[in-house]
Amino acid sequence: MVERRQLEYFVAIVEHGGFSHAARALHVAQPSLSRAIGNLERELGVTLFHRVGRQAVLSNAGEALAARARLVLRDLEAFRAAARSLGEGAVGRVDVAATSSSGLEPIVSIVAELRERHPGVTVSVSSADAAAEVVAMVSQGRCEVGVCGSAQRPTGQGLVAHHLRDEEFLLVLPPGTRPAGNGPVVRPGELRGMRFVVTGQTTAVRALFDRFSATVGELTVAAEVSDRSVVLPMVLKGIGAALMPDGWADLARRAGAEVYRFAPAERIAQWLVHRGGPVTSATRAFIDTTLARVQATPGTDAAGR
Structure with a gap:
């Protein structure tokens, strides 16, 4: 099952331009980030990034799914915020x-x-x-x-x-x-x-x-x-x-x-x-x-x- 954390990591890598920058921004170890993305790729059955030397380049599947991942995270946040707003406004x-x-x-x-x-x-x-x-x-x-x-x-x-x-x-x-x-x-x-x-x-x-x-x-x-x-x-x-x-x-x-x-x-x-x-x-x-x-x-x- 795809986890929220995996989608957050995926979007962070896209927005920060690579695994190392995303790991620093998220305050997680890069190997942990790589493992999470590997698990996500296996879960989805597609390759999200091509590893070119020390660079990570979005694949065609990654390009197609990046926007969808952002939207899913937005919807999850909307759900959580709706619950919070019931008591807090x-x-x-x-x-x-x-x-x-x-x-x-x-x-x-x-x-x-x-x-x-x-x-x-x-x-x-x-x-x-x-x-x-x-x-x-x-x-x-x-x-x-x-x-x-x-x-x-x-x-x-x-x-x-x-x-x-x-x-x-x-x-x-x-x-x-x-x-x-x-x-x-x-x-x-x-x-x-x-x-x-x-x-x-x-x-x-x-x-x-x-x-x-x-x-x-x-x-x-x-x-x-x-x-x-x-x-x-x-x-x-x-x-x-x-x-x-x-x-x-x-x-x-x-x-x-x-x-x-x-x-x-x-x-x-x-x-x-x-x-x-x-x-x-x-x-x-x-x-x-x-x-x-x-x-x-x-x-x-x-x-x-």
Whole structure:
């Protein structure tokens, strides 16, 4: 019979990149880890790892079963957490995947509410570059919940998606500067000739910049960054303007940047995704808090302008 411990060891080897690293992370002797995996392989009747020298490489069967092992462990934890919650209320940890703008809002506000309503819940947030990565992290069991912006409803086997709101993209300028039109809003044509700090190719913000670049023309890339947390500091230093989701609006204004909305508004749907079926009490608390917050603030305008 396959044991939970064997699945935990298997997933640890996959995530830590080898037997020795996994043994150190789990605080077990490497021979014990090897024996457990050998027993698991015999129980399943497949080879999970190919031993190449001192390296362990996932086999085709190992690749196929890694995500399933994560999901089984998630389901077991959901079962145990449900039992604990009968006497203690929502407790435990929820792993959340989020793109950068979603990691700022609504995640920050949700964590603040959870702290008040469910002090026994801890939130661990993993960063993702794009909505597709968020969906993959939830589908494969690496995270229990995801929050992301996507023009299309996220889909995947066994996934549930809730529309949260329409996130708005804003133009953020260095302190003391104004768009060419000098109006309260900016039209795409007014971007012509401007220099921009842009993010990597996979982000929704970069897709918007590329669209403006193709339709408006004469947009210059002053800097391209993979770490989106440095975009605002570069704007504040005058390196260039930036297109940013509205979750950054308050922070940008407090830092001294000029923030403008587009006319017509540029928006993208923001989604909460999770697997269907049983979830831990901590995950249920996160989902319920998120959806309650949306229902309590219909039509929220985070851009504030």
